[in-house]
Amino acid sequence: MARPRSIQAHRKVVEAAAELFSEHGIDATSMDAIAESSGVSKATIYKHWPDKDALCLEVLGFVHGLDEKPPIFDSGDFRTDLIGQLRYQPAADRKAMKDKIWPHLMAYSARNRAFGAAWRAKVLEPARIGLAATIKRGEKLGALRTGIDPEVGIALLLGPMMYRHIFAQRLGQNAPKDLEVHVADAFLAAFAKQSRKDQKPSTRKQVRR
Template structure:
């Protein structure tokens, strides 16, 4: 998490209210989804959460770091980790399907776009964004690919970082540009194409795909 308490810059003073902190995060998430980052201010969050701005600043110095924590919390329910299904395809589908269900159901694309824009202009925030938001998801994918190498499904020479870029790049391309829907069908297509490019086993067909986590459903 990105708040001051997690960054190691803990200020002395009276114990902070976890209830107030949670209310702030909930309020920030609601406002972000309703209005987007540009239209959200610390004043608006304070009013929605029923706290003072001083209370917010105890944990977050900027609305961008608050937004990052709020988004982190919104997605916290989706922590598939690196479930071992026995195959590279099954592992990747298990990782990506829950995430796609969440991000395609609400207007997260504009929030992420705003955070990326801020990361390009603020090096300190960029470091926080990558460390707390980007890197954990990349590491999940790395573990899955390394596991597939260990099983002998793909070559030991596989360039893992490139494979991770190819995997997530396709989803963020649709999420950020909105030129096509981000669906579970698309997840399967990307996973199958990636595995084919990595020299993995051929796809066994739709029935195998559905067995990973039940029937795929479109969120659009």
């Protein structure tokens, strides 16, 4: 069954804009160019999006796979779930386009702070919220000690992933193999809840008063 024409036009515009943004940058891509490339009139485009920034936000959601329902990592094995969540790459078929658009996105966001805040809320916030929920679930399972500052935990987990994405891959360097496993194990080494039999007795001498 064919999709309604408006839905087809919507998808054509998003895909055309994603390709143009990744090839020429956001500033250099006009709505006229998007209309020409997509075969959708500019008047129709403006019915869907009030301006280029709104369209660009949807494009970013598309290339980052926000149109896909993410899996739920809740098997009961916290280490396995954490590794799976760190490894999860939505919209793998759009990775090349995402990598091409990333430098343009960084430059555009630096010049347009309101847009930068909007895309961080749209694209990055779901990952942050997901990891915060995973940390809380780890505490409930007894895999993690309680009272972990979720922002510290998120920074420790996402930092290496961002290093691999921004520095290692873009500078042509090889990231460590199975980086997600190393990150999960380091996180557990820092925050895992020790059982009483695993706790080392204190070596400090008590001072008698």
